[in-house]
Amino acid sequence: MIAVVVLLLIPLAGMALLALRGDTPKAGRINVRCNALALAASLWIAIDVLVHGPRLSAGQLLYIDSFNVYLVVLTAFVGLTTSVFSGPYMAHEREIGRLNPRRLRLYYAMYQGFMLAMYLVLTTNNMGVMWVAMEGATLATVLLVSLYRTPESVEAAWKYFILCGVGIAQALFGTVLLYFAAEQKLGIGGDALLWTVLHDNAGALDPAILSLAFVFLLVGYGTKIGLVPLHQWLPDAHSEGPTPMSAILSGLLLNDALYAVVRCKMLVDASLGTHLAGTLMMGFGLLSFLVAALFLHRQTDIKRLFSYSSIEHMGLMTFAFGVGSPWATFAALFHMTTHSLTKSAIFVTVGHAAQLAGTQRMDRIRGLILTQPAIGWGLLIGTLAIAGFPPFGVFASEFLVLVATMHDYPWLTPLLLLGVGLAFAGLFRHLQPMVYGDVPEGQKAIPANLWPVMLHLAMVLWLGLSIPTFLGHWFNQATHLISGAFPQ
Amino acid sequence: MSITELTLYQQAILLLAGLIALTSFLMLGQSRLVRLVLVFALQGVLLAATTSMVAYVLEFPHLYISAGLTLLLKGILIPIMLYRLIYRMGLHREMDTLENPARVMMGGASLVVFSYYVSLPVVAHSPLVTLNAIAVSLAVVLLGMLLMITRRQAVAHVVGFMSIENGLFFAAVVSTYGMPMVVELGVAADVLVATVVFGVFFFQIRASIDSLNVDRLSKLSEVEK
Numbered sequence: 001m002i003a004v005v006v007l008l009l010i011p012l013a014g015m016a017l018l019a020l021r022g023d024t025p026k027a028g029r030i031n032v033r034c035n036a037l038a039l040a041a042s043l044w045i046a047i048d049v050l051v052h053g054p055r056l057s058a059g060q061l062l063y064i065d066s067f068n069v070y071l072v073v074l075t076a077f078v079g080l081t082t083s084v085f086s087g088p089y090m091a092h093e094r095e096i097g098r099l100n101p102r103r104l105r106l107y108y109a110m111y112q113g114f115m116l117a118m119y120l121v122l123t124t125n126n127m128g129v130m131w132v133a134m135e136g137a138t139l140a141t142v143l144l145v146s147l148y149r150t151p152e153s154v155e156a157a158w159k160y161f162i163l164c165g166v167g168i169a170q171a172l173f174g175t176v177l178l179y180f181a182a183e184q185k186l187g188i189g190g191d192a193l194l195w196t197v198l199h200d201n202a203g204a205l206d207p208a209i210l211s212l213a214f215v216f217l218l219v220g221y222g223t224k225i226g227l228v229p230l231h232q233w234l235p236d237a238h239s240e241g242p243t244p245m246s247a248i249l250s251g252l253l254l255n256d257a258l259y260a261v262v263r264c265k266m267l268v269d270a271s272l273g274t275h276l277a278g279t280l281m282m283g284f285g286l287l288s289f290l291v292a293a294l295f296l297h298r299q300t301d302i303k304r305l306f307s308y309s310s311i312e313h314m315g316l317m318t319f320a321f322g323v324g325s326p327w328a329t330f331a332a333l334f335h336m337t338t339h340s341l342t343k344s345a346i347f348v349t350v351g352h353a354a355q356l357a358g359t360q361r362m363d364r365i366r367g368l369i370l371t372q373p374a375i376g377w378g379l380l381i382g383t384l385a386i387a388g389f390p391p392f393g394v395f396a397s398e399f400l401v402l403v404a405t406m407h408d409y410p411w412l413t414p415l416l417l418l419g420v421g422l423a424f425a426g427l428f429r430h431l432q433p434m435v436y437g438d439v440p441e442g443q444k445a446i447p448a449n450l451w452p453v454m455l456h457l458a459m460v461l462w463l464g465l466s467i468p469t470f471l472g473h474w475f476n477q478a479t480h481l482i483s484g485a486f487p488q
Numbered sequence: 489m490s491i492t493e494l495t496l497y498q499q500a501i502l503l504l505a506g507l508i509a510l511t512s513f514l515m516l517g518q519s520r521l522v523r524l525v526l527v528f529a530l531q532g533v534l535l536a537a538t539t540s541m542v543a544y545v546l547e548f549p550h551l552y553i554s555a556g557l558t559l560l561l562k563g564i565l566i567p568i569m570l571y572r573l574i575y576r577m578g579l580h581r582e583m584d585t586l587e588n589p590a591r592v593m594m595g596g597a598s599l600v601v602f603s604y605y606v607s608l609p610v611v612a613h614s615p616l617v618t619l620n621a622i623a624v625s626l627a628v629v630l631l632g633m634l635l636m637i638t639r640r641q642a643v644a645h646v647v648g649f650m651s652i653e654n655g656l657f658f659a660a661v662v663s664t665y666g667m668p669m670v671v672e673l674g675v676a677a678d679v680l681v682a683t684v685v686f687g688v689f690f691f692q693i694r695a696s697i698d699s700l701n702v703d704r705l706s707k708l709s710e711v712e713k
Contacts, residue, residue, distance in 0.1 A: 139678065149695070151696040157692075161689065162649065169629065172656050173629060176663070
């Protein structure tokens, strides 16, 4: 368990260091190194879990099993590649005068603060600490949304803070109810909020209290997932903040909020023995999926476009976890990975594209592929991947969701197909002129570091062609944990 | 079970629950920001009193720490900070116009009824005190939201937000005798940081729209303007 403590200490130290040194030219590199160390620690944990199975820390405060360990590695990986992109990006933003040294220090310190909160959400065994860390993630990122101090960004940040703050307060109420139910059976003491203890005793907990608690937990953490109709903050926060932050919000925060909901669902399912939690998640997920796919058509801002695409995919994952069969759960876990990798790659490309064109408005971004082929191709391939084209991983995971749905709820399949089609059309009507259109006068190539994009897309391609054995093994184990059976 | 059969402690809890719900209604009807913050501080003090009473009567010494934290944060620190901000921004003379105060109050009352309705099945086998505690805290949470919906001043939003947390704490203290210490400290830290961030935001909002009327934060929308 030392590895987990190390994993949590690295971003903490990084936060302190970057709060002091974040305005120096070296800051970008320090940030990358912290994230690289965290990735190394997460791999150490992963090997540990692979060899020894689930691990519980001495104080029972930290818990690692196959479900969260793969998310820890994913979080660390996306955190690292995004930080590689963020160094030159933020240097460029400073050169064009959008940032001053103080804000740069804030940015780097909060980058690490956000990573710390994410690792804590994933590794803690205490439902209360999970809530605290989730709120911490909001607090870390809210000042980053308003980093540029434009009226739009201040408005986006305020909306983000209020909506997520109130939303997540509901999750705290749910947590209190959970604790209340547990204390009636387990007696008064600190153990009653530990996930492992709750899971072992779930059968004995009062189903009436747990179902009410789940409603609050779903609404609370669902706000952070961006489920419709609680999604209002998401496109604003993604579009107004600095692009590296959009990448980690979409790639990490949404996943980890969904992780929290699934952990709660596991408890409620074990207690109720009915499909209540799953049905709720299916309803919210499907609604988000369809509404977001429709909203894709109306966007004018490139980052807003892709943040709606994030809502759409998170909706699909929530739906798949809601279906709850082993195959659907497997597909949802797989989709979490492919979406996270693809979406962060897209946001990195979009960041470059916006710097190249000097605007985020899609009607002014033109001719990317002629000006700078790397960015144009990156955006094109990334969008193909996220729209669910074969042979990319997103296709494979969406296909699995479809198959699993056909098996259990055949009458919902047309709705899913409709959503996929709508989203595809919504993305491509905007994409085509941006990539191929005529080059505006005076548009010049910019220094861009696109290897994170290439790496992510190559991985998504690989996942689409074949799932590596160790990853398949992980997904199988996690599926067994969540749904109670291995996918056959 | 009638009220008189309850122990003195249970009666006191019911009284405090009633008072806390009352402060929520007072906030709902308060148009002056300074008084709004004062009522909020009162709610914090009542919450701290509840916590220390539970700690004393049921002998949970760790709740004294929680009571101290609540008093310090919700009763003193946050109200003082909000006061200073209100004066520094020159908002102390301003009246926030309340549209349809009667309708808002009726809405608030129906929210309380709704909270009792939701809590009934949950606490079917629990004593009367728990029912009231859960229902009142849910009501305080919902009333906090109503406060945020009906107001335009950013300061009032913050007060509503914090009073939602008060409601949650009341539930935690009375029905579960406080959360584990690590959670309690974590939540307190979050609240403290949130307060500071809110303070920063007031200045950012004022710098960008020249007032704290959040209705004017309307640049971002789905429809092209």
